[in-house]
Amino acid sequence: MKKEFDVVGAVIKDKSGKIFCALRSENMTLPNLWEFPGGKIEKGEQAEESLVREIWEELGCRVKVKNHICSNTHEYEMVIVHFSTFEVEILEGQPVLHEHASSIWLAPQNLKSLVWAEADIPTVELLMRETKK
Numbered sequence: 671m672k673k674e675f676d677v678v679g680a681v682i683k684d685k686s687g688k689i690f691c692a693l694r695s696e697n698m699t700l701p702n703l704w705e706f707p708g709g710k711i712e713k714g715e716q717a718e719e720s721l722v723r724e725i726w727e728e729l730g731c732r733v734k735v736k737n738h739i740c741s742n743t744h745e746y747e748m749v750i751v752h753f754s755t756f757e758v759e760i761l762e763g764q765p766v767l768h769e770h771a772s773s774i775w776l777a778p779q780n781l782k783s784l785v786w787a788e789a790d791i792p793t794v795e796l797l798m799r800e801t802k803k
């Protein structure tokens with residue numbers, strides 16, 4: 671049976687509405703794919719707590735979790751990921767890459783220029799649709 675994980679991802683926007691996108695490094699699972707920073711929810715944690723912890727570990731900044739954006743389940747070859755994204759606001763500091771290979775701030779309409787982890791596509795599409803309204 672495939673392992674299943676609950677995973678949270680952060681949608682961080684700058685003042686102009688650009689979104690922070692992070693590139694998974696070669697030594698991570700799903701290497702060289704773009705993602706929303708975040709990670710697995712650990713036992714006993716709420717989704718929001720995990721996101722605050724993961725962003726601190728991965729990007730070294732303090733964030734506040736705002737609204738829920740999207741939840742979906744994606745079945746990869748090896749694992750099943752239950753993925754939820756939230757908009758987060760940076761309270762202190764600026765993202766510094768501790769684990770990712772690269773990062774870029776992109777306007778929502780340009781998000782599809784990157785190759786995303788498959789579980790992230792529903793969030794990407796929702797963010798792109800929102801800006802067209």
Ligand SMILES: Nc1nc2c([nH]c(=O)n2[C@@H]2O[C@H](COP(=O)(O)OP(=O)(O)OP(=O)(O)O)[C@@H](O)[C@H]2O)c(=O)[nH]1
Nearest residue numbers: 677679698699700705706707708709710751787789790
């Ligand atoms: N952080 C994050 N993980 C994602 C996204 N999309 C997605 O499919 N995942 C998957 O969800 C899982 C989250 O793991 P993680 O980023 O916490 O990685 P980890 O260090 O705990 O473990 P691992 O990299 O050894 O699996 C990975 O299997 C990753 O491939 C995303 O946007 N952000």
